[in-house]
Amino acid sequence: QVQVVESGGGLVQAGDSLGLSCAASGRTFSSCAMGWFRQAPGKEREFVAARRWSTSTSSYADSVKGRFTISGDNSQNTVYLQMKRLKPEDTAVYYCAASRICYTGGYYRPNMYDYWGQGTQVTVSS
Numbered sequence: 001q002v003q004v005v006e007s008g009g010g011l012v013q014a015g016d017s018l019g020l021s022c023a024a025s026g027r028t029f030s031s032c033a034m035g036w037f038r039q040a041p042g043k044e045r046e047f048v049a050a051r052r053w054s055t056s057t058s059s060y061a062d063s064v065k066g067r068f069t070i071s072g073d074n075s076q077n078t079v080y081l082q083m084k085r086l087k088p089e090d091t092a093v094y095y096c097a098a099s100r101i102c103y104t105g106g107y108y109r110p111n112m113y114d115y116w117g118q119g120t121q122v123t124v125s126s
Helices: none
Strands: 003-007 010-013 018-025 033-039 046-052 057-060 068-073 078-083 092-099 120-125
Touching: 003 092, 018 033, 018 092, 018 120, 033 068, 033 078, 046 068, 046 078, 057 068
Parallel strands: 010 120
Antiparallel strands: 003 018, 018 078, 033 046, 033 092, 046 057, 068 078, 092 120
């Protein structure tokens, strides 16, 4: 059984920085990519960022590009999300996810991921 656990959420002010961490664990588990999604109240879950291990490449939603950075360690199945210049519209529950399948395209859709964490709340006050 694979477990995905996020940490690092909290309450910050607009313009502040915050980092999230995520670890996926399970016997013999290995991932092709890990990513972050977020869901605000009354909205659908949306893609934030993803890290593909085989090419060491990252992808971002336009809304966070230039402010958020995803990084991680493939051997440890860990991924981090460094968030800078936070805005009130970044307020959401942030979810970490891991994908066992190595797609050729980007990991933008939730259905491309097999395992999900419980989520961590990020609140940005104005």
